[in-house]
């Protein structure tokens with residue numbers, strides 16, 4: 208029988224050809240570092256509901272769901288209707304429009320920290336704007352972030368994002384910018400206090416799920432602890448809810464965990480899967496962006512522009528998505544699908560004695576191969592123990608992670624960074640098919656000797 212890799216070359220031959228063609232036109236052949244996979248990435252022709260079809264015609268259960276942005280699946284009829292309705296009315300008015308006002312009202316209504324909102328073009332722009340607002344509002348330069356937490360690709364976001372976390376340089380980013388960013392391990396409140404006491408931190412930014420959508424889970428008391436310490440030392444707290452927003456609960460992780468930050472960064476679901484993002488927060492903080500008739504206040508205005516901010520198409524899709532997410536049944540449904548997948552994967556890994564585990568919370572799941580944890584279970588798992596944060600963070604990009612992703616493509620499943628996010632269109636049948644696919648793949652990897660000696 209052909210190996211997983213041989214079969215992939217055979218069944219995804221058109222993707223391989225497209226990849227060769229792409230590399231001659233697009234630098235690196237891909238348009239997002241996160242889509243790097245060996246031996247080559249799959250190319251998609253179309254998508255609908257919970258499924259995508261590759262250019263070879265393979266039907267795939269999609270656990271990427273628009274990098275997490277499509278909580279209602281592909282081509283949700285309500286979101287599509289909102290956009291179709293908008294197109295003939297214009298896609299850019301170079302002026303304010305009612306849709307952007309309704310969009311902000313919808314966000315402010317359900318996100319606990321949102322008193323005022325400003326729109327951006329992406330999640331990266333949202334974290335950049337939030338950091339600038341924090342610096343402008345406090346008059347301080349320092350940003351404190353946590354190891355492995357992802358806040359997009361802007362200059363201040365990349366330090367300590369990938370292992371080795373202690374690396375202090377990022378090629379292409381001036382070291383002068385990076386010296387304004389402090390990076391600490393998460394879950395260490397004493398270290399955080401020691402750093403905040405120095406008084407130069409404008410804001411602490413974090414994924415409230417733990418780094419990379421709960422790859423590196425937080426201990427239970429950490430979120431409240433960070434809230435208390437930032438208040439005590441007069442630093443602002445920014446929750447980056449680009450993934451968790453509207454997914455962990457209608458009001459995001461801040462609602463789910465009952466901890467309210469000063470500012471929240473959003474993208475993905477907030478824009479209904481269209482390019483767009485938002486920063487919301489306390490009115491007194493957000494107001495540094497507003498124009499003022501008072502010359503002294505105006506002199507301290509924080510600038511913010513952006514051709515595509517709140518463009519009417521994103522506003523139409525985003526408003527509909529946010530309004531639909533107000534029903535907690537949406538998140539409960541997606542959470543349940545993900546919990547079944549996490550538990551099902553672990554049951555299979557235990558039964559076949561494979562060195563690996565699946566974990567996560569809310570509507571996401573991660574899978575790691577090549578290590579054994581001390582709290583392995585045949586059921587659902589939120590906080591794996593006995594492995595390092597570096598191991599957890601890297602799991603999707605390892606040789607074994609990539610191979611399992613390739614193997615799953617052969618079985619009709621498209622994972623995301625070796626894990627996935629669920630949507631309201633995934634069914635119990637999709638779960639059952641995904642578990643069957645997973646069992647086939649890990650058995651094949653075992654037969655191919657991938658776990659030898661582990």
Ligand SMILES: Cc1ncc(COP(=O)(O)O)c(C=O)c1O
Pocket residue numbers: 274329330331332334357358359360414447448449450474475
């Ligand atoms: C938590 C988090 N913040 C920021 C971003 C960056 O968003 P974008 O890709 O829209 O720039 C992402 C993207 O995945 C994210 O997961």
